Amino acid sequence: MTKNKIFGFWTGTYLCTVLIGVALSAVYVNLEESVYYWDYAAYFNMFNQQGALMVESPFKWLSQLSISIATEDYGVAILVPLMPFHIVFGGSRLSFVFGIVAVYLVPAVLFIGRISYLEATSETPSRSWIAVWSAAFLYTPFWAPTLRGMPDVAGCLALTAATYFLWKSKFLTREPVLSAMSVGACLWLAFMLRRWYAYAAIGITVSAALLGLRQIARDRDLPAFRNAALGGACVFFLIAATALNFQLPLIGKILGTSYGDLYSGYRTNFVTQLGEIGSRLSYLNWALIIAGLYFSVVRRNGFALFCAMASVLTFLIFIRTQDPERHHSLPIFLWLFPAYAQAIVSIVSAPTLKSRWSTAAMAAFAGLAFLGTFFPAGRQLLSPVGFVFAREATLPLHLDNLPEYKRLIDDLIGRMGPQDRFSVFASGPVMSDALLFGMKPDLFTYVGWICQVDSRDRFQPDALKSRYVVVTDRPVTHLQPGAQICVTIPNQYIFEGKGIGAAYKRIAQYQLSGGVNGYLYEQMRPVSKAEIDALYAEFRKKYPDWATPQW
Numbered sequence: 441m442t443k444n445k446i447f448g449f450w451t452g453t454y455l456c457t458v459l460i461g462v463a464l465s466a467v468y469v470n471l472e473e474s475v476y477y478w479d480y481a482a483y484f485n486m487f488n489q490q491g492a493l494m495v496e497s498p499f500k501w502l503s504q505l506s507i508s509i510a511t512e513d514y515g516v517a518i519l520v521p522l523m524p525f526h527i528v529f530g531g532s533r534l535s536f537v538f539g540i541v542a543v544y545l546v547p548a549v550l551f552i553g554r555i556s557y558l559e560a561t562s563e564t565p566s567r568s569w570i571a572v573w574s575a576a577f578l579y580t581p582f583w584a585p586t587l588r589g590m591p592d593v594a595g596c597l598a599l600t601a602a603t604y605f606l607w608k609s610k611f612l613t614r615e616p617v618l619s620a621m622s623v624g625a626c627l628w629l630a631f632m633l634r635r636w637y638a639y640a641a642i643g644i645t646v647s648a649a650l651l652g653l654r655q656i657a658r659d660r661d662l663p664a665f666r667n668a669a670l671g672g673a674c675v676f677f678l679i680a681a682t683a684l685n686f687q688l689p690l691i692g693k694i695l696g697t698s699y700g701d702l703y704s705g706y707r708t709n710f711v712t713q714l715g716e717i718g719s720r721l722s723y724l725n726w727a728l729i730i731a732g733l734y735f736s737v738v739r740r741n742g743f744a745l746f747c748a749m750a751s752v753l754t755f756l757i758f759i760r761t762q763d764p765e766r767h768h769s770l771p772i773f774l775w776l777f778p779a780y781a782q783a784i785v786s787i788v789s790a791p792t793l794k795s796r797w798s799t800a801a802m803a804a805f806a807g808l809a810f811l812g813t814f815f816p817a818g819r820q821l822l823s824p825v826g827f828v829f830a831r832e833a834t835l836p837l838h839l840d841n842l843p844e845y846k847r848l849i850d851d852l853i854g855r856m857g858p859q860d861r862f863s864v865f866a867s868g869p870v871m872s873d874a875l876l877f878g879m880k881p882d883l884f885t886y887v888g889w890i891c892q893v894d895s896r897d898r899f900q901p902d903a904l905k906s907r908y909v910v911v912t913d914r915p916v917t918h919l920q921p922g923a924q925i926c927v928t929i930p931n932q933y934i935f936e937g938k939g940i941g942a943a944y945k946r947i948a949q950y951q952l953s954g955g956v957n958g959y960l961y962e963q964m965r966p967v968s969k970a971e972i973d974a975l976y977a978e979f980r981k982k983y984p985d986w987a988t989p990q991w
Contacts, residue, residue, distance in 0.1 A: 454546060457577055461541040468587050468814060469534045471836035475845075476533075476589060477874035479767070480837065482514060484589045487536050490519050491526030509632060511689045518591050518633045533589070540586050544594040549576045551600045552774060556781035559743035560736075561789070568788040572781045574803035578810040579780075581720055581773035584766045584834040587814060592767035595630040595637040596774045602626035603644060603750070603775070607743055611652030612671025613664040620671040624678030631679075632687070635694070639761075640771035643754030645675070651746055699761045705895040705923035706762035713759045717769060719832035722809050729776050732783030739786075744778035751775035766834065839870075840953040848950050849880045851960060852908060861888035862908040865931040866916035867924060870953045876910075891926035893919065899926040899979060901989045904940060904967045911935050913957045922982070929978055934961055940971045967991075 476484055494501040508516045525539035553576030557569055585592050602623050606612065609619035627645070630637040649672065656665045683691055700707075718726065736744040751772045758764050764772065788798045805828060811818030812829025816836070822829060839845060852862055862883075864873040873890070877883040888906035891897040903909075913935055915928040934941040944961040952958045969991045976988040 450550075453573075454550065457546045457550065457573075458542045460577070461546055462538050464810075465537045465541055465587065466534055468836055469537060471815070472533070473836075473838055473842060474533065475837060475839055475842075475875065475879050477869075477872060477878040479765075480589050481874070481878055483519065483591055484533065484536050486514070486516055487519055487522060487526060487539075488531040490516055491523055491531055494523055495527065510687050511693075513635060513690075515632065515635075518594050522591070536589065537587065540591045540593065544591060544597055545582055545586050546577075548593055548597040548600060548774075549579070549582060551597065551604075552576060552777055553781070555600070555604055556744070556778040557785065559741055559778060560739075560782040560785040568785045568799065571784050571788050571799040571802040575780060575784055575806045576777065578806040579773070579777060580722075580725075580809055580813045580830055580834075581766075581769060583810070583814065584720065584832075585770065587834060588766065590767045592634050592770055594633050595640070596770050598626045598630035598633065599637070599640055599644065599771055599774060602630070602641075603747065606644070606648045607746065609671070610664075611648045611655070611668060612675070613652065613656070613661075613667045616667040616671030617674055620674035621678060623671075624675040624682075627675070628679045628682045631683070634767075635690070636758075636768060637771070639758045640750075640754045641679075642757055643771070644750045644775075645672075646753055647746060647750040651742075651749070702896055703762040705893040705919050707759070708763055708920050710759065713755075713763050716763060716832070717755065717772065720766070720769060720773070720830050722812075722829050722831075723827040724805055725780070725809060725830075728783040729779045732779035732781065732786070735782050735786045736779055739782070741778070741782050744782050747775035747778045838953075841951050844950045844952060844958075845876070845879060848910070848948070848958060848960065849876060849883065851948055852876075852883065852886070853880070855908065855962075856886055860908065861886055861906040862910065863888040863890050863903040863906040864910040865890060865903075865927055865934065866910065866912045866958075867892040867927050868916040868918040870956050871910065871912055871916045871958055890930075892924065894923055894926050894983065897926065898983075898986060899930075899976075901972065901991070904930075904972070907963050909934060909944060909961045909963070911959050911961065912952065913959070916956060925979065925982060929975070933975070935959065939974050940967050943967045943971065 490501065493504065505516060505520065521543045522536070522539035525535050525542075529535035529538065550573075553572050556576070557572040560572075561568060582593055582596070605619050605622040605626065609615060609623075612619050612623070627641040631641060652668050653665075655661075656668065721729075732744065733748060735741070736748075751774075754775070755764070755772050758768060758772075762768075784802050787793065788802065790798070808818075808822060808825075808828045809830065812822040812826070813819070813832075814834055814836075819829065819833060819835070856862065862873075864871060864876065864887075866872055867890075869875075872892075873887050877887060888903045889900055890903040891899045911931045911934045915931045917924045917927060930940060933939040934944050937944075943963055943965050945964050946959055947962050948960040950958040950960070972991045973988055976986060979986045
């Protein structure tokens with residue numbers, strides 16, 4: 441192919457892929473109720489804030505962007521390439537998801553898909569690329585956080601580039617300085633976009649170092665060792681210099697924080713963590729990945745094995761801090777895809793199979809996995825063959841009994857005066873303060889903040905000064921049992937009318953989603969010092985260092 445034909449081919453492929461992605465996103469978003477909260481709303485809200493600020497005051501926007509990169513855990517740099525979508529299409533949810541798909545997901549899909557295909561194939565029918573493209577595009581781990589409104593797939597694009605440069609330079613033994621600069625820039629970019637990608641950066645660099653040293657030791661190649669050492673030093677220098685130059689306050693905060701302690705409430709045991717990762721792909725997907733690893737050994741596909749090693753190391757490193765959520769597991773599944781692609785290429789190119797039919801079968805399996813993972817109708821229709829879709833569903837956000845939530849909001853707005861506050865002793869997808877002000881932004885200024893996660897927040901006693909509180913029966917939490925007693929114990933006391941609950945009177949009841957009952961209480965008198973002491977005595981049974989506040 442000429443350069444013009446190659447450019448035209450990839451431009452056409454990109455545009456077609458984006459159009460299909462937008463269509464799937466539109467169907468998904470239209471099935472959702474526009475009730476977004478926590479991570480599902482965080483970047484969506486910032487998308488609208490940043491878009492409005494950029495139009496109103498470009499220089500102020502640039503200044504805020506610089507401050508965000510330097511100091512914030514949830515930096516807004518990841519949204520910069522999405523700003524044209526806000527300007528052209530507005531601040532709708534679809535515009536936001538469309539931007540993530542077009543700017544980040546599709547390029548990452550085409551990049552990892554093409555590299556995996558080239559490393560897996562030798563003399564195979566050209567139709568195997570269609571099968572690999574279908575599998576990459578419909579790879580559910582890429583879509584799960586994206587459809588939830590999290591742009592973290594951006595880091596996959598940077599990580600794929602870093603992986604490519606490491607592999608093509610034979611782990612920095614060829615053109616070490618130039619390759620190292622490319623690798624370092626990509627790894628820092630992933631970290632700058634989302635700081636938790638630091639775990640993935642460690643996983644890929646350790647994998648490259650181990651495999652590179654193994655190759656050097658086997659060949660007894662001293663010049664290659666010198667090149668690799670020089671390249672490694674350049675990678676470290678570039679990442680350190682760039683991070684310290686642009687993100688010094690954030691780096692200082694990270695070095696001074698014990699994230700293992702801070703996020704202990706988000707961490708379960710190894711078996712549960714392994715089960716969570718396993719539930720994000722179908723049994724059929726896992727079977728193909730395992731087969732792909734076998735074929736990679738047989739066919740000496742070192743790239744797939746290198747990526748698989750990075751995937752495993754990233755998982756083992758990350759789970760020391762917390763369980764990997766949908767967005768955290770992106771690099772883990774990114775580096776499993778080359779093995780998946782190897783299996784697909786091996787099946788499609790098998791001489792006993794007609795490539796046309798085997799290609800169609802691979803594309804159909806990927807499509808069924810996508811349909812069953814993300815759409816209620818697809819999941820119900822395919823339930824007899826549940827092995828084709830992921831056990832962890834990522835269905836459009838939905839609340840049962842939505843009018844009841846609106847009635848609760850109306851009651852709060854109707855009863856509260858300008859100085860009143862309300863607190864919600866619940867923290868989950870059925871009920872939380874974020875859910876309520878996500879539905880009615882006017883409520884934000886009236887929220888009396890509570891503790892959501894014991895290890896991160898501790899109990900906020902000022903919540904007991906709010907005039908109104910919302911509690912539930914059963915207690916609503918989103919972490920493992922015992923990680924949110926700062927929610928469950930006050931909820932129980934108020935619901936049962938004992939301890940601090942004696943200061944409140946129930947004034948309304950609501951039937952919430954999932955069969956949960958919600959209750960609105962009004963504080964009839966201040967909570968007493970003795971009641972606070974009793975509450976903290978209960979807290980100290982698990983957290984002895986929680987001191988009773990001045991009251």
